Amino acid sequence: MAKTILAVLEQRENKLKKSAYEVVTTAVSLSKQLNLNAKAVVIGNDIGNLDEIVKYGMGDITHFKNGDLANYSSTAYTDIVTGFVKEIEAEYILFSDTAFGKDLAPRVAAKLNAGCLIDCVHLEVSDGNLVATRPVYAGKALMELKPKSEIKVITIRPNVFKAHSSENNVITNIVTKEVTSPDLSTRVIEFKKSEGKLDVAEADIIVSGGRGLKDPENFKLIEDLAEALGAAVGASRAVVDAGWRSHREQVGQTGKTVSPSLYIACGISGAIQHLAGMSSSKYIVAINKDKDAPIFSIADYGIAGDVFEILPKLTEEIKKIKT
């Protein structure tokens, strides 16, 4: 009997996250290459958009349900996933490398003696074996590794493995299982949302500002462009350390690692620690008045000019094509 690859899906505030579709697509694709059954599991209360998953070719979903599990509880979630893996004898367990996946995956791995392939940006099957590629040393090197344990835990970097809706309609069977008395000894009691702003870790477009903006007030220019694009605002460490922006916006080695489709760096020199956090973006635009700034070495398109002159014009042009 074929073994199983289990996709663990993330929900927040009773909705599946975008990363859940990436995990499903990747699990379905690996199941074909490795000749495995593909299953998915989600834990929560009522999940509003669970039906959406049928578009992604996953035929078998188990929803563990309990009113107390709407919020994440590392103890309860670990018990449920670990128990389910044993029950269905899953061999591969796939997560997205989000705050949720990163918390749960190693806890499950420790319980199952599973090797961990973390933050993978490429997965390949060679001679029937899985080979994972992951960035190390903040992206200055890539490590190829293979699992040696019977059960394998994998997390994939968000935004890198795209979600594809499947052409052939798979009939999706969603089984709901009520969970009784989950272990809630460690649990989330509140989610403090940051004032309605898009997070750099989840955004498809990021507009980042650095010391070249000269003054915190001038970040208005960055915010305006971000708003026109529906983008998140990012920042270099220099402006975070100066107290101009909050740390949650910091991109880089000691900030967030991001891989958006488009990253626009404004008045950022491109120090190695900054590049570490954004060099895997699909397209990079740099605006910097110093034509020798290192940021241009990784930018697809650059303007070697003054942010104060260029940003208002750019915002205006973007607004034009958006209407």
Place this chain on the structure above:
Amino acid sequence: MKIAVCISHVPDTATKINIAKDEKTIDPNGVTYIINPYDEFAVEEALKMKEKFGGDSEVIAISVGGDNNKETIRKALAMGVDRGILLKDENFRDSFGIAKALSDEIKIQGCTLVFFGKQSVDYDNAITGQLTASMLGYSCIAVVVNLKIDGDKIIAEREIEGGKEVVEAKLPAVITAQKGLNEPRYASLKGIMAAKKKIIEEKQAASFESLTEVIRLKKPAPKKPGRILGTDSSVVPELVKLLHEEAKVI
């Protein structure tokens, strides 16, 4: 209370990385090593907790690795950690192997509160704390930016996408520290002198077969140099056109 802080010894973030001949490790020539930046937040928080709990509380720094890790342990001792333990293993171990060695030692030492950094900037796994906690059967809160402990009850805030989760847990626990949790103190001259007299106990880490195997380490393919379109806003329409039609990202 016995408090442990687990620290790793990593290349300075500004270091250029060259791949060694074996194509599996980095060439250590010319590489400066430092205490992992996130582990400084872990050390600071451990010292704060010692001050808070008082009495006969002590902080023990533990590191798994080669002899050179003693430099990093010494750094923690200079900041005020009481003593150090080096779990010796000159060979590569994956996070699982490191967590195994750490959890065995934490059990022996009887530490009920354990601090880690959020992530070590060499392998960038950000999982060793969670693995160790799971092996010990301790609570675990990762990527913490705010920590309150009252009796055995913990309330912590951890950073996630789009906000912060407030998490409730109980001791014994593992906490992994994120930037923002505190301002790490500098080692004073007095601290550096005192650190020379503090004990670093060396033990052989029990051998462990890693659960993953490195096939090779390679440099990422160099990105093809981009185009500088111009030096003023006259090229903005061209840029927007390229993003819209060539890159198709807007």
